[in-house]
Amino acid sequence: MKVNKIFVAFAVLLVCVLGYGFFSSKKGEETKKVDNKEVKVGVLQLLSHPALDQIYKGLEDGLKKEGYEVGKNLKIDLQNAQGDQSNLASMGQKLVTDNNDILVGITTPATLSLSNATKDKPIIMGGITYPVEAGLIKAEDKPGNNITGVSDRTPIKQQLEIMKKVLPNMKKVGILYTASEDNAVKQAQEAEKLAKELGLEVKVSTVANTNDIQQVTESLASQTDAIFVPIDNTIASAMATVVKVTDAKKIPVFPSADTMVADGGLLGLGVDQYQIGVETAKVVAKVLKGADTKDMPIVLANEGVIYLNEAKAKQLGIEIPKEIKDKAKVVDKK
Structure with missing residues (x-):
């Protein structure tokens, strides 16, 4: 009987030791760190x-x-x-x-x-x-x-389709971008082609640098119902100038990045x-x-996240359809 107790105790100890070794090994795998070399x-x-x-x-x-x-x-x-x-x-x-x-x-x-x-x-x-x-x-x-x-890269056709749902009476869309930014040029060309396929009249305007933005935006906003802006670093850095002009004319801006929506755009199918x-x-x-x-x-990196500036929608008197609002991520600046 005594021998059996000793045997059982030994077996339990062995299981504990092996179990600890297995657990330690798994834990080591889960918390694997990279080399500490800088x-x-x-x-x-x-x-x-x-x-x-x-x-x-x-x-x-x-x-x-x-x-x-x-x-x-x-x-x-x-x-x-x-x-x-x-x-x-x-x-x-x-x-x-x-x-x-x-x-x-x-x-x-x-x-x-x-x-x-x-x-x-x-x-x-x-x-x-x-x-x-x-x-x-x-x-x-x-x-x-x-x-x-x-x-x-973002799905531009889907962005334009969302713009039409938000503005069902939209007939003329403006495209604003920087002529020297290759990415913006390519996206703008694609947007122009797709907008025409959707039956929209398109007005394209370009800027050379931030000094051009106010004048070019004023002209574009006076000829269109809405303005689309692709991924564009120059425009992004001067969104305050863009929206100051477009707000005065009650023209919504649809950018392609969350930060640009937060900086005064209305809505964008863009990038995080x-x-x-x-x-x-x-x-x-x-x-x-x-x-x-x-x-x-x-x-x-992205599958087309809808970013919405609710404060801007209210300011411009634009009602966002429920189907879009329910999917959107609100990015109003606090």
Whole structure:
């Protein structure tokens, strides 16, 4: 009897030891951390405005979730060109010569500058609408070079269809964009084609820089029922100027980014800039862990989120259909 008790006690002890070992092993797998060796990430940003700043914030937060934290095992070298093309070139070269392990371009111009500076060091795109057309990669499913990343492309036809539901009497739509921004040009061309297919009369206006925005917007708003704005960094940085003009004429603006809706647009089927940064961080982490950019498909960060500025709708006296309002994410500025 005594022997049996000893045997049972031994068996229980053995099970506990083995169970603890198994649990510890599983726990170790779940909390796996990256190497504590410091990683250097060089980031080139075109300019400062809420949309691009949100991408950077999402990138930093996303890297932390992936196990890379500033002050511990991560150093981020952020270079902001403040909209100056010559700054982009020199800053891109600096990020390469400063021996960063990996580079991130926020916007197409920034990524192009990095691409011109190196064909070897991995470059991750943070929110590039048309990377193939911009000449950055060969194909979205297989880039074929040292560049991969995240696209912020949105479904423009769906956006225009939503605009028609919100404004059933809309006949004329304006398209406002910056002539020098490749992404904006491509989206504007697509929007013009699709709008005409939907039976709308289209008026297209372009700006060269922020100095043109007030005058161009005044002219466009006087000729249209609504204005569509694609992903456009120049317009985004001066939304206050745009909406000051359009509000005076009671013309709603339909942008393509959440921050632009919050800055005075009415509604947009657009991109969550912060989430683009988070998705970019995931790509950065994969490359740091050994993935090859040549074979990494481009990530489409958004599936078309509806962003609504309820305060703007009320100000303009526009009633948003329930089917749209129920799906929308309200982004009024507090």
